[in-house]
Amino acid sequence: MKFYIKIFIVILTVGLIGIQFIKVDRKNPMVKGDLKAPQEVKKILKESCYDCHSNETKWPWYSYIAPISFLIEKDVKKGRSELNFSEWETYDTNKKLHLKKELWEEVENDEMPKAVYTLSRPNARLDFVKKNIIKKWATGY
Ligand code: HEC
Known part of the structure; x- marks a missing residue:
């Protein structure tokens, strides 16, 4: 192997190990006013949205591995700030x-x-039936 390729691999490896020590915030804050909605609606939102839009995020094993963890942390943080079903009843x-x-x-x-x-x-994908249930709840028709 060429010398510079070896150097590159060493730097990459050290870098990948190094970033594992960067702290990632995987906390689930307290639920302050969870959404009240018909059960069929709730079930769909729980399955498709709650991981990023609630304080009940289920953190998968790969959310513990950098740099994927950084991307997931960012999505959850942004998702919760836009819409948090765990605070819905306080809106x-x-x-x-x-x-x-x-x-x-x-x-x-x-x-x-x-x-x-x-x-x-x-399971989180929304088919026609699920979309219609959400539509009816969200728009009223
Ligand atoms: C993987 C994480 C994730 C999932 C799952 C998810 N969202 Fe989001 N959502 C985000 C992020 C991040 C944003 C911030 C805007 C962006 O980055 O697109 C967002 C923004 C939004 C917004 C604000 C739109 C805007 O542009 O201001 C709404 C409404 C929303 N999501 C609804 C939902 C609904 C409904 C579901 C489930 C059917 C869902 N989201 C599932 C991550 C997610």
Whole structure:
């Protein structure tokens, strides 16, 4: 093997080991007002959205391995800040209405749940039936 390739591999290995020591925040804060919704709606949201949009995130084994862990941490942090079903009942009526509208837009256009996420979770994918249940709850028709 060429010398520079060996150097490259050594640096890469040291780097990959090094980043494992960077702290990742995998805390699940307390649930302060979990969404109240019909059970069929709740079930779908739990299966497809709660890992990024609630304080009940299930952290998979690969969320402990950098650099994947950084990406997951970022998604959960951003996801919770946009919409957190664990705080839903603390939102005022306007915010709930606004979020329901946005949420249906995302689902209708297949933007949520994120494609990288459903890649490893076929159960989180939303078919026609599930989408319709969400639509009815979110838009009222
Ligand atoms: C893998 C993590 C993940 C999953 C699963 C997920 N989301 Fe998101 N969601 C995000 C992130 C991150 C954002 C912040 C905007 C972005 O990066 O696209 C977001 C943003 C949103 C927004 C705000 C839209 C905006 O652009 O402001 C809504 C509404 C939303 N998600 C709804 C849902 C719904 C409904 C589900 C389940 C059907 C879901 N999400 C599943 C990560 C996720």
